[in-house]
Structure formats: C-alpha cells, structure tokens
Amino acid sequence: MRSLSQLRRPGALDVLQVDASGILLGAGRERLVDVAFDGRRIWSFWVLRDGEQGEDGVRLAWPKPLRPFLDGVTDVTMTDPASDTVLFSRTVQFGERSERIEVVNAAGRPLAIDKSLKLVETFDTRDAAQVEPLLDAIDEVLGALREVGLDAFLAYGTALGAIRDGGLIGHDSDADLGYVSTYDHPVDVIRESFRIQRALTDMGYRVTRYSAIALKVHVEESDGLDRGLDVFGGFMRDGVLYLMGEIAVPFEREWIYPLGTATLEGREFPVPADADKFLTATYGPRWRVPDPAYKFTTPASTIELFNGWFRGMRTGRAGWHAYHKRTARQQPSVSDVAREVAERHPDLATYVDIGCGRGTDVAWFADRGVSAVGLDFQPYAFEAEAQRRADDPRVTFQLFNLLELRHVLAVPAWIARMPGPRAVGCVHVVERLGHRGRMNLLRAARMVLAGTTGTLHLQFLSQKGRDGYARRTGARKPLDPAVVLAEVAESGGRVLEEVRTSVSSEPGSSQVCRMIIDWNA
C-alpha cells in the first residue's frame, strides 16, 4: 500500500517573491513546504493554513523570531518534505549586509522555527554526541519516575519519532514523557502529582510545576546543559483516556499497560502497548505522514476541560518574567509603601513583601534591622538580591504563588511563627490578579498578621495616565478601588485608611490608590 504522502500530486510551487516581508506564492493547493537557508531547514508551513490570501497571491510572513536575522545573503530552498522534491531555489539578498545569514544563538548553535513558531535548537542539527546526553536524561527521568511508583512512557513528539522513525524528530526540540495514573478522579490524580513532585525533589531533582498534573523535571545533561523534560499526567475515567494537555478520547487501559517498547536513536524506551491507537489518539489517523508544521486541532471542549480541571496556576508568570528582564537594569527605588510601614510601625519585627520583585524593599528593611521576607512567584526577579544577601540572617526569599492554595496556606503558616509585630506590603500586584488571586492575597495577609497589631499596606494603579507609569511598574491596567473595598469586606477585613495620589505633578499623571487594611475589628 502506498502511503498518503506518495499519493499527493507533485507540482512546482509558484513562488512570486521572496524578501524581508515574506514569501509570496501564486494561487495553489494546500501543501506542506519546508524552507531552508543554505541547505538547513529553518521553517515549515502549510500554504493555505498559514498564508494570507490577497489579490496578488498567498502571502506568508516570516515568523517573528526569524525577522531579526533577515539581513544578509542566503540560498533559499523550498522543498516538499514528503518527497524531498526541490520546489524552489534561489540566492536571496535580505537587507544590506553582504555576509551569509546565520540563524544561530549566542553560543553559535543553529536554530530553527518549531511548530509553536518559536526559534529553538532543534534535533536535526544535533549530532550523535549531542543526542546521547538527551537519551541519558530520558532514561534517568523514567527511572526516577519508576522509583516513585509511576510507569512512564515516551509521549507526544518523542513517541511519534521513536515509533515512526526510530529516532528523534528533526524539527522537534524537546522530549516528552507521560504516565497514566491508577486513580480515576482528577482530585486523586492531582494529589498524586503533588506527592511525585515532593518525591522527585527529595531525590535531588529540580522540578517545575506547569499545571496541576504536568511537571518539568530538570536534569543536568552530561554536556552540562540543564534540560527540562516534560512529564504529562494522565488517567482513565469511564472509558476515556485523559492525557494532559491534548488527549481526551475513548480508550482502553490495555492499550497503554503493560507498556511496550520502541527504539529511539538505537536505544529502547517504553511506549504505550498499542502504539497505533496511542498515536492516533494524539495526532489523528494520519500520524504516519511527517508534518514539521503540525498544529494540534484539539477540540475546544478538551481544552476547556483541562483548563478547568488542571490549569490556571501560572497565569501572568511569563509576563512578569518579561517585565523583570526588561527592567533589570533600572535603578531600584524603595517604595512609598515601605516608608509608610516603617513610619506606622516603628517597633516592626518582621516585614513581608508579597510580590517583592527584585527585593528592594526587603533589603531596605533588613538594613534597618527588621527581618524581611520577600515572596514572589517569579524567582528570576529576586535571584540576584537573594544571592547578595545569602549571609544576611534578616533576609529570606521564598517562591510564593497566589494562584496555588498550598502556597497560600503553608507559607503564611510558617511566617505567622516569626516575631511580631509583623506587617505586609503589596505594591502593584493586585492589578494583575483576578478575584481568586486577590482573595488569596487577603487570606495570606490575614494569616501572616494573625495575633499582631500589624497591617496590610496595598498600593495599586487606580487611574492610568499617559506617563508610562503603568508599564514602568508592571501594573499594566488600573483597578477600581471599589472592587478592592468589596473584596476586603468579603475577607472580613476593614480599610483603615485610603488615599489616592497622583504619581507626579505633570498633567495626565497616573493615580495610585494606597490602602491600609487590618482584620482586628
């Protein structure tokens, strides 16, 4: 039987124009195209799905991360990946530079666009010596998961590559693992995931949680690179397999366990018992046809289901990371809230900064002899200050996520045992939170302050001006003080003071609201 790819009609690609703005094609049918620069695949696209139909033809814009590289000369080749037929080849001058274009990272390693349109180091440019450490890492994480009681297997692109080609997929860039829990209720599967994270941490691994049942296990590869392997949790319920984050299909447990094996770059790894059924559930019945530009067509109902059951812990995290990266060189300044707290509580013993960012206020309090705890869900932000203050007994930083109830309960329970009076500051955080996050903030503050006369000092943007203040502080958008007042009342607290002030005397200045709150009524 001939495969679907062989049945596709060949034919030239009508390329009208290739320049810095993109590729312009004449009218044609839907087909998959690989684009190479100087013979190396750099991007793949589906003509009609990814192109924009205009009067002059179908226009494909270069993916955004690629654009900065488009200055110089390169041989642009377009091929049909199924048959390797060259559809177009021409030397193209982009911009003014006469040098060859090199799409590489700072270390000089070649990069290409992956299926999520990110510019990454893909497997096709790694030689055997570079692949071996990854295989070791997969082996190690599978072993660690076995030790904590989970029979994990290759999943998603890693399973596809092993089962279909016996190797890593050239245009892929990461390795994915999955497991199917013996539990059948989301609550139990989530609890199991918490337990797994603890066990792996105990074993010395750094583990990052991406959702209630998806983790990234970091392994130091033998070449010294830190590599995170994604471990997706799954379970069966009422004859349906749920595997985070794309699969919800009728399935049999026997199609997963006992696991079979597949060869990946010459080494054996576990895969689900019925590879065809598993890959059909993941990629559809055409999984045998390679598609470097593959996009999941997961039904909206499945995405909604996973969102509801497991997601929502990392909302805003990437945005704050970008903010801290952008502002890392800005001169730090002590907040008005910190000064207000110091003035109101001259005998303060412990200051807690929720959403401490770079930790400027934490360091300021420590220098005044007050123990200070900086809490933030973006450890990248406080890393430098934490290192500088590693030997300062008055300074503590702790990863703390207002979107995780475990954090909201356990961290304040720890702080509530520190010497009082304690006070809490929270500067330009609530604007970026939803109702649940803000209620968790109030809950955490109340717990931290329990048994002391301390207060919570909030500052947030109440009116956005044209002075760039919203962007400078990361607040982004204003929050109506009435919303906060209602939430404080809902939490059982009271607002002792509320002031609204302009941040400068310039016309069009932004306005901030500061509230002092307690739960001692």
Add this chain to the structure above:
Amino acid sequence: MFGLGSRWGNRSGVASGDLERRVAALEEAVRENRALNVRLAELTDVVTELLLPVAARDEEKLEELLGKYRGDFS
C-alpha cells in the same frame, strides 16, 4: 447562575435569547465546578501533610515540616 432553579419549571416558553443566557451561565458553573478539583486536592494535601503533624503537638517536627513542605514550590 443561582437563579436558574426557579426558571427550570418554565421551560416550555423559553425564548432563544434566554436559552443562550442560560447556557452561558451553565458553562460558567461547569468551569467553577471543574476548578474545585484543584482546590480540593490542594486543601487535602495541606491537611494531610501539615495539619495532622500539628495535631501531634510535636513543635520540632512541625518546624521541620513547614520548611520541607514549601521546599518544592515551583
């Protein structure tokens, strides 16, 4: 969402606009219900890992557990 029950008995005369509104309210309710899974798992985790040791009144053990519990936050 919470007014839904009283309207339930009057299904025959529902206008399509009302149906849309009710479906939207139901979708919102389903979302909220699904999110309870994580809340319940988190709460159960805290109770089993932290509150049970509190009940044992072992101060030293509690201090150690509070430190260990937040050690894998990521």
